[in-house]
Amino acid sequence: MAYYYNADQESSSLVKLELACSDLKILLKNSAKMEQNLGKMDKKFDLIEEALSTASKRVAPLQSSAMAAKALETRINRAVTPALALLDSFKLSDSLQEKITELYDELSAEMTERKRLKKMIKYVDCVDQLNMAINTISEEGEPVIQRLQEVVEFLSRTKATDQNRTDRLRETVITLKALYETEVDAMRFEGSLDQALSNLQDEYERILQQIKHQNIEQKVDETEKIGSDLATELEVEVLRRISETLAANDCLDICIDIYVKVRYRRVAKALMRLNPDYLRTYTPEEIDEMEWESLETAIALWIQHFKLAVKDVFVSEKKLCSQVLGGVMEGLIWTECFVKIADKIMAVFFRFGEGVTRSSKEPQKLFKLLDMFDSLENLKPQFSEVFDGESGADICCRFRELEKLLIHASSKVFWEFGLQIEGNSDGFPPPRDGSVPKLIRYAINYLKYLATEDYSLSMEKVLQTEQIWKSGVLSNRGNDDNLFRDAISNVMEALQRNIESKRRRYRDNQILSYVFSMNTYWYIYMRSRNTEIGKLLGDQYMKRKYKAVAEESAYLYQKQAWGNLTKLLDTEDLLKEEKSKEETGKLMREKVEAFTTGFDEILQTQRGVYAIPDGDLREQMREATVKLVVSAYTEFLNSSSTTLRGRSFLSPEAIEGRLNKFFDAAVGKGVSNRRDYFNDPSGQRSSTSAEADIKGFQRSGSRTSDV
Numbered sequence: 057m058a059y060y061y062n063a064d065q066e067s068s069s070l071v072k073l074e075l076a077c078s079d080l081k082i083l084l085k086n087s088a089k090m091e092q093n094l095g096k097m098d099k100k101f102d103l104i105e106e107a108l109s110t111a112s113k114r115v116a117p118l119q120s121s122a123m124a125a126k127a128l129e130t131r132i133n134r135a136v137t138p139a140l141a142l143l144d145s146f147k148l149s150d151s152l153q154e155k156i157t158e159l160y161d162e163l164s165a166e167m168t169e170r171k172r173l174k175k176m177i178k179y180v181d182c183v184d185q186l187n188m189a190i191n192t193i194s195e196e197g198e199p200v201i202q203r204l205q206e207v208v209e210f211l212s213r214t215k216a217t218d219q220n221r222t223d224r225l226r227e228t229v230i231t232l233k234a235l236y237e238t239e240v241d242a243m244r245f246e247g248s249l250d251q252a253l254s255n256l257q258d259e260y261e262r263i264l265q266q267i268k269h270q271n272i273e274q275k276v277d278e279t280e281k282i283g284s285d286l287a288t289e290l291e292v293e294v295l296r297r298i299s300e301t302l303a304a305n306d307c308l309d310i311c312i313d314i315y316v317k318v319r320y321r322r323v324a325k326a327l328m329r330l331n332p333d334y335l336r337t338y339t340p341e342e343i344d345e346m347e348w349e350s351l352e353t354a355i356a357l358w359i360q361h362f363k364l365a366v367k368d369v370f371v372s373e374k375k376l377c378s379q380v381l382g383g384v385m386e387g388l389i390w391t392e393c394f395v396k397i398a399d400k401i402m403a404v405f406f407r408f409g410e411g412v413t414r415s416s417k418e419p420q421k422l423f424k425l426l427d428m429f430d431s432l433e434n435l436k437p438q439f440s441e442v443f444d445g446e447s448g449a450d451i452c453c454r455f456r457e458l459e460k461l462l463i464h465a466s467s468k469v470f471w472e473f474g475l476q477i478e479g480n481s482d483g484f485p486p487p488r489d490g491s492v493p494k495l496i497r498y499a500i501n502y503l504k505y506l507a508t509e510d511y512s513l514s515m516e517k518v519l520q521t522e523q524i525w526k527s528g529v530l531s532n533r534g535n536d537d538n539l540f541r542d543a544i545s546n547v548m549e550a551l552q553r554n555i556e557s558k559r560r561r562y563r564d565n566q567i568l569s570y571v572f573s574m575n576t577y578w579y580i581y582m583r584s585r586n587t588e589i590g591k592l593l594g595d596q597y598m599k600r601k602y603k604a605v606a607e608e609s610a611y612l613y614q615k616q617a618w619g620n621l622t623k624l625l626d627t628e629d630l631l632k633e634e635k636s637k638e639e640t641g642k643l644m645r646e647k648v649e650a651f652t653t654g655f656d657e658i659l660q661t662q663r664g665v666y667a668i669p670d671g672d673l674r675e676q677m678r679e680a681t682v683k684l685v686v687s688a689y690t691e692f693l694n695s696s697s698t699t700l701r702g703r704s705f706l707s708p709e710a711i712e713g714r715l716n717k718f719f720d721a722a723v724g725k726g727v728s729n730r731r732d733y734f735n736d737p738s739g740q741r742s743s744t745s746a747e748a749d750i751k752g753f754q755r756s757g758s759r760t761s762d763v
Contacts, residue, residue: 152182152185152186152189152248153186153248153249155182156179156183156248156252157248159175159178159179159182160179160252162175163175163179173263173290173291173294174290176294177294177297179255180256180294180297180301182252183249183252183253183256183301184301184304186248186249186252187301190249253301253302253305253307256298256301257302257307257310257311257314259294259298260295260298260299260302261318263294263295264295264314264315264318264319264322265318267286267291267376268286268322269286269322269323269326269368269369269372272327272329272364272368272369273330275364275368276330276360276361276364284368284372285372285375285376286372286376287376287379292376292379292380295379296379296381296382298311299311299315299381299383299384300384303384303385308384308385308389311384312389312393315377315380315393316393316397319373319376319377319397320396320397320400320401323369323370323373323397323398323401326369327361327365327401330357330364334350334354334357334358334408335358335404335405335408337408337411338404338407338408338410338411339411340411340415342411343412343415344415344416348420351412351424354408355412355424355428356427358405358408358409358428359427359428359431361405362405362409362431362435363431363435365401365402365405366438366439366442367435367438370394370398370442371438371442373394373397373398374394374442377390377391377393377394377397378390378394381393391445391447391448392447394447395443395447395450395451398443398451399450399451402451402454403454406454406458409461409462410457412424412425412465413425413458413461413462413464413465414461414465417468417472418469419469419473419498420502421469422469422470422473422506423505423506423511425462425465425466425469426466426511428462429459429462429463429466429514429518430514432455432458432459433514433517436455436459439452440452443455463521463522464522466514466515467518467519470506470515470543473502473547474547474550477499477550477551477554478550478553478554485558485561486558486561486562486572487572489664489665489666489667489724490562490568490569490571490572490575490666490667491572491575491666491667491669491724492576492579493558493576495554496551496554496555496576496580497579499551500551500579500580500583500584500589501583503544503547503548503584503589504583504584504587504588504589506544507544507587507588507589507592508588509588512588515540515543516540519539519540519543520539540592541592544592544593545593548589548593548601551580552601555572555573555576555577558572559572559573565665566616567613567616567617567662568665570609570612570613570616570617571609571613571666571667571668572666573605573606573609574606574609574610574613574677575668575670575673576606577602577603577605577609578602578606578610578670578673580602581598581602581603582670582672582673584598584602585598610673610676610677610680614677614681614684617658617662618658618681618684618685620654621651621654621655621658622684622685622688624650624651624654625647625651625688625689625691625692644696647692648692648693648696651689652705652706655685655711659718662718663718663721664721666722667722667723668722668723668724669724671723674719674722674723677719678715678719681715681719682712682716685715686708686711686712686715689708689711690708693705693708
């Protein structure tokens with residue numbers, strides 16, 4: 057088994073070796089053939105390489121020409137495309153100019169205002185478009201021409217085309233440049249755009265002119281009226297668009313000039329409808345020459361008109377100015393335009409107010425100065441709001457200066473009034489009949505009027521502000537609450553010194569001095585109690601200073617005038633020593649006769665010499681005198697009836713009747729029964745009667761013996 061196995065294996069190996077040898081022979085033959093083929097391919101590649109090299113040398117010039125052509129095409133396209141756009145802008149501007157002309161013709165023919173305004177918006181739109189087209193031509197023209205010139209130079213340098221074409225292109229560029237330089241300026245400054253801007257200015261002025269302040273005369277009494285819209289939304293829109301268009305076309309100065317001029321005239325014309333002729337008088341000298349009634353009326357109108365101007369007219373004007381010019385220059389100019397409109401008009405109001413404060417410091421002028429001050433105080437928040445910002449600083453400054461002048465003038469008038477009262481102590485004689493001097497009546501009415509709610513708060517603020525200015529902001533202000541009361545008290549004390557000075561001048565008639573003192577102090581007390589002055593100074597103060605003095609004077613008057621008469625009826629001397637009946641009867645008759653004679657002498661010497669104008673006081677003095685004289689006379693007659701029996705004497709009733717007639721005659725001269733504000737204990741203000749009492753002491757009077 058083993059033998060046959062090895063023989064078969066050896067036979068198989070030989071077969072394989074033979075096959076391998078055969079394969080190697082075949083491979084060697086194939087390699088030889090391949091080598092021959094590779095040699096042939098090398099020869100072919102050499103031929104191809106030689107052919108490619110030759111082709112490359114022939115194609116190179118063509119490739120260079122193609123690249124140059126591509127570069128030229130790119131350069132030409134870069135110049136031609138903007139040039140075509142520029143030509144389109146020229147065409148657009150031409151069409152817009154024609155459209156503007158057509159629109160303006162339609163606008164001029166339109167009679168309905170609302171339709172006219174709507175067409176005006178279209179007109180403004182067209183003007184804006186034309187301006188944009190011209191701006192485009194202006195901005196892009198030079199770069200376009202520059203690029204075309206660069207193309208011409210390139211063609212000329214590279215000789216990419218023939219000389220004839222290059223020359224024609226150069227001439228075209230020169231023509232385009234000349235056209236650009238002449239047409240752009242013509243379109244902007246001489247052509248349709250310039251005319252359109254002129255038309256817009258005319259329309260701008262026309263629309264502003266027709267916007268008016270309506271019913272201004274009726275608004276004078278509407279103290280809380282706040283400014284309303286002057287223009288419709290459409291009018292505002294048109295004006296705003298025109299303003300922005302004019303500003304965009306270098307016409308901002310013209311726009312502002314038109315707006316300020318027209319609106320100033322409109323405001324001035326509106327206020328002139330209120331007939332403010334009083335504003336023509338403004339220097340202190342001219343104001344001093346005015347009649348007092350005329351000056352009162354002028355100041356009252358000034359307050360009304362000033363308030364109306366600030367709270368209505370200028371509020372409305374400011375709103376309109378903001379609406380129309382607020383979009384120009386990012387809202388930086390409209391406030392200045394508004395202030396320009398208001399400045400001249402407000403200056404006229406300020407000028408009159410300053411003239412009043414610098415005029416003569418007459419006492420009755422205090423109330424008008426306080427009215428003016430109070431009106432400014434009430435207007436201050438609104439005024440600061442209307443004229444806010446840097447542009448309104450000068451007007452606000454002048455407003456504050458007028459307030460300062462009013463404070464100084466009011467304070468000075470008040471203090472000078474006290475000095476006038478003080479200075480009159482030796483100036484002029486007291487009334488001959490012992491009645492209340494005109495100065496006292498005027499001063500009490502004056503102080504009562506000043507102490508009313510209408511003026512006390514304003515006067516107190518004036519005094520406080522004046523004190524702060526004098527002493528400094530950081531000074532102690534603890535006595536501010538008593539400042540007004542102390543001021544009134546000082547004037548009252550000056551009055552008292554004035555009264556005592558006059559009283560001492562009745563050197564030759566002691567009775568008359570008592571009557572004068574009684575009348576005057578009683579007048580002050582009765583006219584001041586239950587009023588604001590009485591409340592301010594206190595009831596105890598009034599009783600101690602005035603009522604007590606009046607009662608003491610009344611007592612001294614009775615003692616001096618009638619006391620000696622009643623002493624004639626004294627019977628104590630008859631009781632000291634015993635006398636006969638005849639002697640006693642004789643003495644009794646002598647006393648009665650002396651009493652009757654003395655009574656007649658008093659009536660004759662004192663009748664019409666003095667006056668007691670106050671009815672209540674006169675009645676009290678009548679009753680007291682009757683009680684004193686008639687009671688003593690009646691008692692004497694009753695006690696002496698037996699002794700005096702059969703004799704004829706004046707009856708007590710006759711004595712009383714004569715006394716009644718005597719006091720009836722003491723009513724005085726020129727006393728009116730008119731009931732006025734100052735005699736009204738309720739203290740309710742009546743403008744007509746109160747003003748009449750204050751005006752009763754006229755300017756002429758203020759320079760007479762009473763002040």
